[in-house]
Amino acid sequence: MSKRYNIQNLEELQAYLFTLKSGYMMQEDMLKQNAKLYVKQYTVSNLIKKYATPSSFMKVDEKLNVSSKMMSLVLPIIMNSTLFRGSGFMTKALVGLATSKMGKSLDAEHLSSIFNSVKAWFNKPKKTTKRTMQVDYGIPPDSETF
Structure with missing residues (x-):
C-alpha cells in the first residue's frame, strides 16, 4: 500500500521534503530531551537524594531488619577481636552466640538511642550562668534626680 502525494512540480517536492526534515x-x-530527563532520574546523586533519607532507612529497616542482621554479624566479631582477644575457643564461641542473639534484638531505634546516650557522655554539659540584667531607664546613675 503506497501513499499518494499530490505533488505537481519540483518546488512542491522540495517544500514537502523540508517539512518532513523539520x-x-x-x-x-524531543527524544533527546526526554532521554536526558530519563537518564537524569537514575543518576547516583538523584538516587541518593530520593532513597537515602533517614525516614527511608527506617522504613527499609522495619521491613527487612537490616540493622539487626548486621549487628548480629558484626557484634560478635567486634567483641571477640577487642574485649575477648586472649580468651580461648569456648569463651569466644559463647560470646559469639550471646552477642549474635543480642544483635538480633537491636533495631535502628535502639541503635540510635544507644548512639545518642554514648554521645551525651562525651559532650560536655553546658554551664548556665545567670546574669542579672539591670534595667536602664536612660538616667545616668550620677544624676541628682532622686
Whole structure:
C-alpha cells in the first residue's frame, strides 16, 4: 500500500521534503530531551537524594531488619577481636552466640538511642550562668534626680 502525494512540480517536492526534515528534527530534539530527563532520574546523586533519607532507612529497616542482621554479624566479631582477644575457643564461641542473639534484638531505634546516650557522655554539659540584667531607664546613675 503506497501513499499518494499530490505533488505537481519540483518546488512542491522540495517544500514537502523540508517539512518532513523539520518534523523529524523536532522529534529528534524531543527524544533527546526526554532521554536526558530519563537518564537524569537514575543518576547516583538523584538516587541518593530520593532513597537515602533517614525516614527511608527506617522504613527499609522495619521491613527487612537490616540493622539487626548486621549487628548480629558484626557484634560478635567486634567483641571477640577487642574485649575477648586472649580468651580461648569456648569463651569466644559463647560470646559469639550471646552477642549474635543480642544483635538480633537491636533495631535502628535502639541503635540510635544507644548512639545518642554514648554521645551525651562525651559532650560536655553546658554551664548556665545567670546574669542579672539591670534595667536602664536612660538616667545616668550620677544624676541628682532622686
